[in-house]
Amino acid sequence: MSTIEIDELRCKGCGLCTITCPKGLIELSDKINNLGYTPAKFDASKGKCTGCALCAEICPDVAIKVFNE
């Protein structure tokens, strides 16, 4: 099993991870964070994260951590 952790305080809501995840597991939230952006959120219920780390690679703000078991 793999999973990711998005740092909501660092995320600037650019959305690049949402178009990059091959499984479509990330979307922008409708809540506003401390920076005034709508941060990305991970939704494990939409499918299985493979731990490919493409979301983390594309993130300009290094806001995503990826974990593999």
Place this chain on the structure above:
Amino acid sequence: MQQVFTRPASLKDVQTHFCPGCHHGTVHRLTAEALDEFDLRKKTIGVASIGCSVFLYSYFNIDVVESPHGRAPAVATGVKRARPDSFVFTYQGDGDLAAIGTAEIIHAANRGEDITVIFVNNTTYGMTGGQMAPTTLVGQKTSTSPYGRNLEKEGAPVRVTELLSNLDGVAFAARVAVNNPRNLMDAKRQIKKAFRYQVEKKGFSFVEVLAACPTNWGMSPIEANERVGGEMCDYFKLGVYKNTENL
């Protein structure tokens, strides 16, 4: 659980001032990863330039000298000659490197200084409000070309990597992009290769990175990211232009 993606040690764990979707953040990370790869953090002296990347010293866990606008390759020349055992790189935008700093980059490259240059081409002067740069595409509207860049009046956008690769002093020159995973992985490889050239004392190495400036392009981060892979890659072809190892 094992963490498989982590922030490189050469990149400080701090919030950056970059706009959402700005590729400077990505290029900072790839540069820091390359520093980690060759264990260069403690012997590196970075040379920052003028532009949105001016706060390099706040974001990298290394020593940094701030240079006047466009003069980073001249400052880096002095640093490397005075401290030949240090690892020296400059990080410059296209307004910095291809406009006000044209003389410095050409002559440092031509002299074959043993430094590495990371050149971030976002086709505009980001920090000052999106003025036209030598790299602005024909037809691109900027705050100083409100009707679009005019080929007859302003000439064609300068392809810096091609220009420099013709100089004998240049050992390695490549153009990359960070707009999708495939291009990003290649960008990672080429930046590491450019750093390895200096580590192995093989001479001047140069990497141009095509980058998005969503704010001054008046685009969303996703649209700006698409523009990089579209009209920018069409005009500024990606690839390795000089690789003296293969000669």
